[in-house]
Amino acid sequence: MNWRIFPKKRTEDKKKTKKREWFDAIVFAVVVATLIRMFFIEAYTIPSGSMERSLLIGDYLFVSKINYGARVPMTPIAFPFAHHTMPITGGKAYYDGVQWKYRRLPGLSEVKRNDVVVFNLPVGDTVALENQEPSYYNLVRQSDWKTVNSQYTVTSRPVDKRENIIKRCIGISGDVVSMKDGIVRVNGKIEPLKNTGQMPYKIQFKTTDINFDLFKDMGFTVTEMEQVDANTYIANATPEMIGKLKTLDFVKSVTLAVAPEKTDDGDLFPLDPNRKWNVDNFGPIKIPAMGWTVQLDSNTMPLYYRAIRTYEGNKVEKKGNSWYINDKPATSYTFKMNYYWMMGDNRHNSTDSRYWGFVPEDHIVGKALFIWMSWDKDASFFHKIRWNRLLRGIN
Incomplete structure (x- = not known):
């Protein structure tokens, strides 16, 4: 006679239970990680040099979603951990048949001037050039993107599935921004470039016998210095670097290498033939604010x-x-929304609001917090990691 109240479970049932436990644990981990990425914090990699010197190619950042308030997903059905493209297969990582209206949870603060912000590329008719690395996109703005030449691949994604890019907020909603001779003005007040950013400078020397090792010690990238004539070079530098350079006795003069006023670049926002603007001279422009x-x-x-x-x-x-x-x-x-004006710290190597105009609030992803890893792919094996940049705050 079997006196057991509960029958003994078979070995097969135990194995199934273990599998189920593993499955449940994996599902739970994926859900939790997805919610953290969606509503709290997300990793981001710097793909280009548009934010040098504050951020370098190969910097890995954490981006806070709670500072400005997490954006409720506008495209809710998507593959976990993939932004817009499936790994390996390369197909769409989302289903755009279901779209939600823009909503944002309460945040700790509004976007402020000089914040380093991650946001979705605001030009919905952007196309990606073929034969480029997947992370790099040329901005080709067309009045009718359907007529783009066949050499391009058209990308038209939902707002929250467009490319994530990072820039510095120069102006917030309601501000009036302008730029004259390479110097930004906000509400009529000069906003000088901080030492985290760089501009091209024309450097004239008194001699052709130049010790370029001194330039390396000051932070110049000597290989990128452009020689104009025997005594003149153009180099990207921060204000701090230029201050040190001017103390050298063999330096004759240092001036900003900017485009002359009224020189029309032709492809800048707002593509208006009546406005002769360029990357160093534009505006004034008033940034729209909700209710204005x-x-x-x-x-x-x-x-x-x-x-x-x-x-x-x-x-x-x-x-x-x-x-x-x-x-x-x-x-x-x-206007129904607030807007922002974003620019790269590397002013002459940045495609930003000067090209595509205002960034709407529904495109804002989050605030860049700190660098958790920095990887120099061009360095030797034992110097790949930039140890001095790890856990560095972003300002």
Whole structure:
């Protein structure tokens, strides 16, 4: 007679239970990691030199989602840990058949001037050049992206699945930004480039016998210095480096190497032939703020057309000399979102708001906090890790 109250479990059942435990543990870990990445903190890698010298290629960062408030996923059905492209297969890592409206949880603060911010690339009609590394995208802006030449691969993704990029916030909503002779002005006040950023300088020497080892010690990348003539070079440098350079007795003069005013670069925001702007001279431009009403005319529409149409989802048409928004005559428009002006610290090697204009608040991902790893792929094996950059805060 079997006196057991509960029957003994078979070996097969025990094995199934162990498998189920492992499965449950893996699912739990994936869910927790996904929620942390989605609502608290996310890793980010610096792919280009647009933020030098504050951030270098190969820096690995942690980006806080809670500082500005985590953005509720706008494309909720997606493969865990993949941004927009599946690993190995290369297909879409999300399903865009389900789209949620933009919502953001309460945060610790608003975006502030000089914050280093990660955000989604704001040009929805951006295309990626073929034969480039996957992490690198050339910004080719077209009025109608469907007519782009076949040499390009068109990418049109949901907002939260567009490329993540990192820049410094120069102006917040309501600010008036401009740039003259390479110097940024915010609300009429000069905002000098900090020692974390760099500009090209024209350096004239008194002699052709130059000890370039001195330049290396001051932080110059000698191999990137452009020789203009026997005594003149152009080099990227921070204000601090230039201060040291001017103390050398063989230096004749040092000046910013900037484009002359009224020189038209041709491909800058807002692509208005009546504005002769370049990367060193533009503006003034008022950044839209939620609740701000702008009068619509031939002067303002080139600046705000894209924000009104693309970012805020309105139908915008011009009939004769009048503007129509959602098929109704409009002489003014009140903005629904806040916007920001973003620029790279490496001012002459950055595609930023000077090219594609304002960054809407629904594109903001988070605030860059600190560097947890820095990897120099061009260094020798024993010097790959930049130990002096580990756990460095970002400011």
